[in-house]
Amino acid sequence: MNTENRRKVLKKMALSGLALGSTGLGFSLAETNIDRQLKGNVRHAVSYWTYSYLGLEGLCQTIKKIGFNAIDLLGPKDWPTIKAHGVECSMCNGAEISLTQGFNDPNNHAQLIKNYSELIPLVAEAGYTNLICFSGNRNGMDDETGLNNCMEGLKKIIHLAEKHGVILHMELLNSKIDHKDYMCDRSAWGVELCKRVDSENFKLLYDIYHMQIDEGDLIRTIRENHTYFGHYHTAGNPGRGEIDDSQEINYPAVIKAIVETGFKGFVAQEFAPKASDKIASLEQAIRICDV
Known part of the structure; x- marks a missing residue:
């Protein structure tokens, strides 16, 4: 406001x-x-880590006052708290090893398969749909090898995701500024992986901030590849701060393009607030994206 x-x-x-x-x-x-009142065209959410200073209960109370009820990146230990507040987990986590150790390295497959095989049924039992995963860093690996390794690892758990109605989302992250050497740093690479896995239960988490840094051309990319994008994150660029007019991304236009594709998933705020009134920043971001 x-x-x-x-x-x-x-x-x-x-x-x-x-x-x-x-x-x-x-x-x-x-x-x-x-x-x-919010318009209802966008399912709004916020990533917990960006407002963790409020505590989980405090954030639940805050978002309900603003007018939405979903929080990203919470694991099983957090779910009882949000359920008590009538808040949904819009993107679950807890099965990944780390952002740098992902499905592109076969040495990680045994642990990842174990982790995801245990968590997928819990996500479904809790009534949630989305679960995050990561490619991992390149460490000298070429694109084709990384694609094949990710496909082989994901194929070993995708049938379980399909059985339980859980969608695995691999996040697109920039490798220029924030996550040096991360492999899934281009939409085209991620889309190709989706095609190879060949399941409606594997999609990409399209982070608008990260993709603005590494490739730009946001609206065209969204329009041409939206069937592979199951979740969106926001943040202002440069600096990962508020998504207002202090940064370069035209969020109303980008979110409008997302809505026009018929997208019914979540758009989660993931900016790191810089202003002294951080809650006002969150409310402002929701209004900006409420097209």
Whole structure:
């Protein structure tokens, strides 16, 4: 919410005699856009690590006040807490080894197959759908070898994902700035892997921030490859901060293009807030993406 709009809301509530009670989360009820409804075209979420300073319960309370109810990147130990608040896990984690040790290295396959075979049924039992995975770093490996290694590893668990209705999402990350040497750093490589795995239960997590850095051409890429993209992340570039007009990505246009493809999954905010009022930044980001 910008300063002028916030002043109007505060003035309106003061004139109506409503109390401005503290929520205990660093903001008052008057500082949220409780008088505005989201449009319903986008399923909004936020990645937990970006607002972990609130604690999980605090973040659950915050997002419900803003008007959405999904959090990314939570594992089994977190699910009872969000369920108690009526909040959904929009992207589960906990089976991966690390971002750098993934399916492109056969030496990781035994551990990854064990981890995912154990977690996939738990994700389904909890009522969730999405589970993250990673390619791992190249470590001198060429694209073709990496594709074949990932395919071979994923093929050993994809039948279990299909059986339980769980979708594995490999995240696209930039290798230029944040994740040096990461293999799944281009949409074309990820799309080719999807074709080789050949299952509706394996898709890509298209991180808009990361792909702006490594390849750009966001809207065209989304329009041409949207059937392979099952989840989206946001952040402002450069700097991974707020997605407002201080950065270069035209988020309303990008999100509109996503909606126009018929996408029914989640768009999760994953920017690292820089402003002093971090909750206002989250609400602003939701409004920006609520096309």
